[in-house]
Amino acid sequence: MNHNEPKIAYFSMEIGLDPAMPTYSGGLGVLAGDTILAAADLHVPMAAVSLLHRKGYFYQRLAEDGTQIEEPVAWNPDDFTEQLPQRVTVTIEGRSVHVRAWKYEVKGASGFSVPVYFLDTDLNENDKQDRILTHYLYGLDRRYRLCQEIILGIAGVRMLRALGHHSIKRFHMNEGHASLLALELLDEQLRAKNESAITPEHVGAVREQCVFTTHTPVAAGHDQFDMELVRRVLGPHEAFTLDGVFCLNGTLNMTYVALNLSHYVNGVAKRHGQVSRKMFEGYQIDAITNGVHNRWVSEPMQELFDRHIPGWREDKFSLRYALSISCEELTKAHTAAKRELINEVNRETNLGFDMDILTLGFARRATMYKRAHLLISNPGRLRQLVEQAGPFQVVYAGKAHPQDNEGKELIKRIVAASRELKDCIKIAYLPNYEMTMARKIVAGVDVWLNTPQPPMEASGTSGMKAAMNGVPSLSVLDGWWIEGWIENITGWAIGHNSRSIGESSDPNKDAEDLYRKLEHVLRLYYHDRARFCSIMLHAIALNGSFFNTQRMMQQYVLKAYY
Numbered sequence: 001m002n003h004n005e006p007k008i009a010y011f012s013m014e015i016g017l018d019p020a021m022p023t024y025s026g027g028l029g030v031l032a033g034d035t036i037l038a039a040a041d042l043h044v045p046m047a048a049v050s051l052l053h054r055k056g057y058f059y060q061r062l063a064e065d066g067t068q069i070e071e072p073v074a075w076n077p078d079d080f081t082e083q084l085p086q087r088v089t090v091t092i093e094g095r096s097v098h099v100r101a102w103k104y105e106v107k108g109a110s111g112f113s114v115p116v117y118f119l120d121t122d123l124n125e126n127d128k129q130d131r132i133l134t135h136y137l138y139g140l141d142r143r144y145r146l147c148q149e150i151i152l153g154i155a156g157v158r159m160l161r162a163l164g165h166h167s168i169k170r171f172h173m174n175e176g177h178a179s180l181l182a183l184e185l186l187d188e189q190l191r192a193k194n195e196s197a198i199t200p201e202h203v204g205a206v207r208e209q210c211v212f213t214t215h216t217p218v219a220a221g222h223d224q225f226d227m228e229l230v231r232r233v234l235g236p237h238e239a240f241t242l243d244g245v246f247c248l249n250g251t252l253n254m255t256y257v258a259l260n261l262s263h264y265v266n267g268v269a270k271r272h273g274q275v276s277r278k279m280f281e282g283y284q285i286d287a288i289t290n291g292v293h294n295r296w297v298s299e300p301m302q303e304l305f306d307r308h309i310p311g312w313r314e315d316k317f318s319l320r321y322a323l324s325i326s327c328e329e330l331t332k333a334h335t336a337a338k339r340e341l342i343n344e345v346n347r348e349t350n351l352g353f354d355m356d357i358l359t360l361g362f363a364r365r366a367t368m369y370k371r372a373h374l375l376i377s378n379p380g381r382l383r384q385l386v387e388q389a390g391p392f393q394v395v396y397a398g399k400a401h402p403q404d405n406e407g408k409e410l411i412k413r414i415v416a417a418s419r420e421l422k423d424c425i426k427i428a429y430l431p432n433y434e435m436t437m438a439r440k441i442v443a444g445v446d447v448w449l450n451t452p453q454p455p456m457e458a459s460g461t462s463g464m465k466a467a468m469n470g471v472p473s474l475s476v477l478d479g480w481w482i483e484g485w486i487e488n489i490t491g492w493a494i495g496h497n498s499r500s501i502g503e504s505s506d507p508n509k510d511a512e513d514l515y516r517k518l519e520h521v522l523r524l525y526y527h528d529r530a531r532f533c534s535i536m537l538h539a540i541a542l543n544g545s546f547f548n549t550q551r552m553m554q555q556y557v558l559k560a561y562y
């Protein structure tokens with residue numbers, strides 16, 4: 001048998017691979033891309049399934065006052081992927097919906113490849129309303145979302161079979177969007193044995209095949225659908241009478257489906273594992289802390305590692321040897337990355353960012369719990385800070401979900417603060433945050449800022465990308481930072497580390513603590529560069545060597561796939 005034949009199927013509603021392919025919205029999709037790249041690097045026989053998202057998530061423009069304007073993204077799947085001849089069908093509202101797949105090959109460091117199948121219903125033979133089902137990522141209404149999840153989960157399994165992938169032992173659901181794959185696996189059990197009544201044996205056989213990773217400690221982030229809608233769209237199914245497995249309090253709750261039908265479940269950081277065990281009592285939930293792939297390392301930093309740490313691409317653990325790199329060389333590589341970012345910021349905004357000024361980065365989805373506004377919550381205090389400890393400038397970026405009005409308001413607040421503070425602190429809000437820009441920002445700033453409201457940040461990954469580039473974090477203790485933080489060694493903590501779960505922090509105290517820590521960081525940056533540089537090296541050596549997808553994938557293989 002071909003050793004490349006996939007044994008693991010990885011299902012994700014979004015996957016970020018090529019920055020020019022708008023098949024992702026943010027952290028979840030970027031992580032999926034990094035995961036698949038790591039599988040290819042490590043020769044893990046995997047195939048991945050997602051939707052094509054012909055119109056992408058959205059292209060973000062910002063009006064003068066920061067109002068977000070959303071436009072569909074135009075792209076051509078032919079430029080990146082190969083159209084496959086196979087077709088499968090699923091039944092939606094009684095209609096047969098035809099589905100095709102586009103194949104994208106992910107190549108690992110030594111050439112091993114992992115196929116990614118993007119499902120597409122935009123076919124002539126489909127009804128007009130069905131042709132748009134794979135157009136918009138997280139778009140339109142509940143019904144649309146359910147249809148997409150039917151295509152991902154059910155058509156996804158059927159497509160893998162149609163492509164001849166019959167050796168798959170594990171189906172990995174990256175978030176609950178893919179849970180309906182378990183329904184299809186259950187149907188496969190019934191069809192194979194020519195039975196119609198579901199038994200505990202059938203359920204057990206499905207559980208054996210499934211793995212589930214949950215990604216959000218926010219209740220609203222867990223997909224649910226009214227059973228009435230489900231019956232209308234998907235039709236009646238015996239499984240829906242299995243109370244407590246597919247149906248909970250009259251709803252189809254995708255998280256519970258995945259929890260009930262997976263033999264291995266994990267959260268994405270140690271703290272998130274704890275929070276999830278509390279949210280879903282009675283379930284065994286492990287934790288595998290996220291990582292990032294080395295594609296986030298800037299060119300100058302890659303060249304530096306190539307010179308000092310041969311083989312680091314194949315063995316990310318060897319990044320620990322970064323400690324032997326001199327400050328002079330590290331600074332040179334970082335300055336080159338910073339130059340590229342500053343040039344881009346000045347081109348985009350005409351704000352006159354300065355190479356010699358400490359630059360803070362804050363780029364992530366604009367949504368309330370991420371608290372982009374914490375830094376600018378006390379402008380008077382900020383002016384005082386600059387006077388006492390030295391100047392700084394800030395690069396912001398991030399899209400708000402089209403239905404997240406609070407998130408959109410946050411962008412406007414940052415833009416307004418940028419006007420107000422212009423004479424003393426330069427603040428840029430770059431429009432249309434995506435992977436190419438992310439790579440420039442995480443590598444080019446001097447300090448990575450993160451201020452989520454605990455315990456809402458399941459993991460966070462952009463701070464890991466920064467660490468791999470020698471950029472330390474100044475962050476609230478939540479998600480991965482609880483594990484990555486060593487004060488004054490890998491970066492700095494904002495606020496109190498509440499060891500008890502669910503304890504929310506006081507925003508005023510967090511802001512004051514942020515200013516206090518920032519003052520300390522500014523003094524280090526301007527008056528103790530050797531110390532600052534040592535922290536940069538430790539960010540690579542201690543955090544880059546651990547918070548990477550090589551370590552993460554090895555844990556998935558041993559704990560979940562094996």
Ligand SMILES: *Cc1c(COP(=O)(O)O)cnc(C)c1O
Nearest residue numbers: 026027364434435438460461462
């Ligand atoms: C890494 C990344 C994210 C995720 O950032 P978090 O810190 O986890 O919120 C979102 N969007 C893009 C484009 C990214 O590259």
